[in-house]
Amino acid sequence: MTHPFLSEEWMDAARAIREKYADQVPEVPTSIRINQVITDVPFGDGQVDCHIDTSSGSLVMELGELDDADATITTDYETAQALFVTQDQAVAMQAFMNGKIKVQGDMMKMIAMQTAIPANDFTEKIAAEIKQITA
DSSP: OOOOOHHHHHHHHHHHHHHGGGGOOOOOSSSEEEEEEEEESSSTSEEEEEEEOOSSSSOOOSSSOOOTTTTTEEEHHHHHHHTTOOOHHHHHHHHHTTTOOEEEEEEHHHHHHHHHHHHOOOHHHHHHHHHHHBO
C-alpha cells in the first residue's frame, strides 16, 4: 500500500520499516538535528514541519519541530521527495543552486548530513522499501 510522502500514514509506515531493521544498520556517528519546513504539500494546509535527529545514534525522522535544532531547511514538496525518497543528489545540488533549498542555522550540519549516515545492505533495503510505500 502506498501513501503520500510525509503524510501521517507514510510516516507510520516509514517508521515501521526503519524499526524492522534497527538492529542491523550501522550507528550514525554524528549528531545532526535538523528541522524541515516542506511547502507546496498537496494535502493538509500545504505545509509539513518535520525533523531529522541522529543524536541517539539512529536516524529518526518525525513530524513536528525540534526546540534546539542545528539548522532549519525549507524546501518544496517535490524537492523534499527527491531528496529523501529517491535520494537523488543531483536534484539536491540543482535545487540548492536554484534557491529551492533554503538553510537557516549551521550550514555545516546540513552538509555533514550527506555523508554522516553510513550505508550497508540494510540501509539500502530500507530506502527501497520506503520508495515502495511512497505514492
